[in-house]
Amino acid sequence: VSLQRTIPAWQNTVMSTRAANTLNPIRAIVDHLKVKPNPELDVIPLSIGDPTVFGYLATSDEANEAVIKAVKSKKFNGYGPSAGLEMARSAVADYTSVEGAKYDTKDVVLTSGCSHALDLAFSVLANPHVDNVLIPRPYFSHYECLLKYNLINVKFYDLDAEKNWEADLDSIRREADDNTKAIIVNNPSNPCGSVFELDHLKDIMDTCEDLKLPVIADEIYADMVFPGSEFKPMAALNPNVPVITVGGLAKQYMIPGWRMGWILSHDNGSGILDNFRQGISDVSATLMGPNTLVQAALPDILKTSDTYHKEVLNKLAENASFTEERLSTVPGLKVIKPQGAMYNMIGVDVDAFNDTINSDADFYERLIEDQAVVVLPGQCFGMKNFIRIVLAPPKDVLSKAFDRIEDFCRKNLA
């Protein structure tokens, strides 16, 4: 036999470009932490975007029972269709339909979490190396990670801290180019906790209409808004702009580990998203659909009582108010009060601090070392001079953390 292969010795495996690119900025920072938390104190992690970590926010009984029912029925152990079980897709279509954006089963594809929804959407919309997607800055760092994994270029538009994190429409106009396949709008926002006003959402949509720019609406925090704010699905706002909405159960139902997400396609019958719809259905075959037990439970989970959601939101809203109350008087910090989701971005005025704190990364490291409180530095989200905290802990934990943060700030004033 004549050989085509010439390799004379074993080579160490080389990571593909894709794998080498797939850097989670949070992991990169957390893994390179050079300090140890103060060993005399218990560690308080205000860093982790998992609402269940503290046990204060918990899954509903409805959700637990729905999965147990699915297991006991013994009817959901086999493969489902890759795009999801008909009845589960249809339940999501009903649940997400609003005036101005009605969904049909065929508009819904179920995925293994919202991350997977984004991953599939990126892979269908954009070609490697050539195309780009426009994402907000500060941003959920996983956008960058998933785009790089898909070898898609990343461009940024700005959110304005001074205007409650509204999108800078000019920066959208400036950055979108002919290879921009979509813009991500994340409302309510991680990491900002902002909820856009209806008028601002419409302005974004008008800008996208001008630019003929399809929208990926990341609405994983849909309906998670505090009193005084209102959530509006992007898809319902401008009939001329095609909107791909990604969402899931993770945050609203406090079950991120169950990995249930979805992709909704809305083009108001124009057909602009026909290829996308077909493409998503095709690529959903790669993983053969999400967990069938959770799919079977979906219709019941989506019927979880309003009381449950209200209780959760009350806790988050109280924590947001408490954070403002407690931290806005701490020197060197500036609280931008969130209107939804479960995060708070807090400005760090580095000039107010001594020489050991010259950046949000310094603040983050020194706070761990000194007070065993873990936040995330803004650079995880592409935003200098901020830290992000999670609003999921019970008030006494937050209170203890804030005491320590205040101590830390006062000790380190310039």
Next chain:
Amino acid sequence: VSLQRTIPAWQNTVMSTRAANTLNPIRAIVDHLKVKPNPELDVIPLSIGDPTVFGYLATSDEANEAVIKAVKSKKFNGYGPSAGLEMARSAVADYTSVEGAKYDTKDVVLTSGCSHALDLAFSVLANPHVDNVLIPRPYFSHYECLLKYNLINVKFYDLDAEKNWEADLDSIRREADDNTKAIIVNNPSNPCGSVFELDHLKDIMDTCEDLKLPVIADEIYADMVFPGSEFKPMAALNPNVPVITVGGLAKQYMIPGWRMGWILSHDNGSGILDNFRQGISDVSATLMGPNTLVQAALPDILKTSDTYHKEVLNKLAENASFTEERLSTVPGLKVIKPQGAMYNMIGVDVDAFNDTINSDADFYERLIEDQAVVVLPGQCFGMKNFIRIVLAPPKDVLSKAFDRIEDFCRKNLA
């Protein structure tokens, strides 16, 4: 603001190359079926590789109870680490370790099914457009689908129907080139149902050692062998060849819908797979880990009693014997008796049939039209003049299907 974007009107979304490539050959054929099943008969689907479809092979009580326990504990609703919960990875390491291939927790990454294990492994090992992976022919069609989704070139080596589907070692030597990043060996095999003899497995490994070719061992049908055959994990056979093993719960535990798979890295301490191990751990972050309830249940599921597995295997082995007994006397067909997994490839001698049957695709279509029995044509697996049937139905269903197949063959003889 000066614009970079010039698009004057909405464009219909264009599917990315990746999405357009991601064609499941089975779907392509099944979707283009031009005939309807004979309406006077009940449809018998011998086509679907889902062991649970007929209810004859069912999930174990242990598995069901383990998930219910995980739900009731309320401890597994949050995110797990992307690579999997420590205790679940460690349970898989113990379960898969054998003499010659011992695994540590760090060698195991959990995935959303074995398909996802393959998808991640491909994405780490090979660069788009440049590299290739060598796969067997006939082949599990999802290999092609996943490789194309990852923009990786596909090369084939042959399995020899005359030698019980042994790999043609010369064709491996011929096809492997300097861009071949790995060879897939699928044992026990879908679609063949073959289980390689130990000597043959060693010969494959020797060939890979000569060629310095890392192996991806697809062992999703591990231990699913019939009396007289033995299953040997590839990783244990040649200490010099790095082996990436993919597997999962789908088939052995009859829970394909639960989506639990794994990737095992074994390089016998050489470090050849160090970058791969790191890469897999990095890219596992893309989907944030598989369903945590099933992860939590994994240790208990893997302790399912031997009695359960024996019963399942008895049923499959009986069906294999019955298939041989019943179809080997049918004119125009040639049964190659399987030694494991849950499939049987049956040769179709098109010359023995009349003008309406000139290919396996014709046989497949006409059989549906005439007898409402659905098999899969060999072309779904890159193999002409064969059909594949699934051995998962109860005997009476198989028997009825075989009566119809015999009828059909006799009616259509040349």
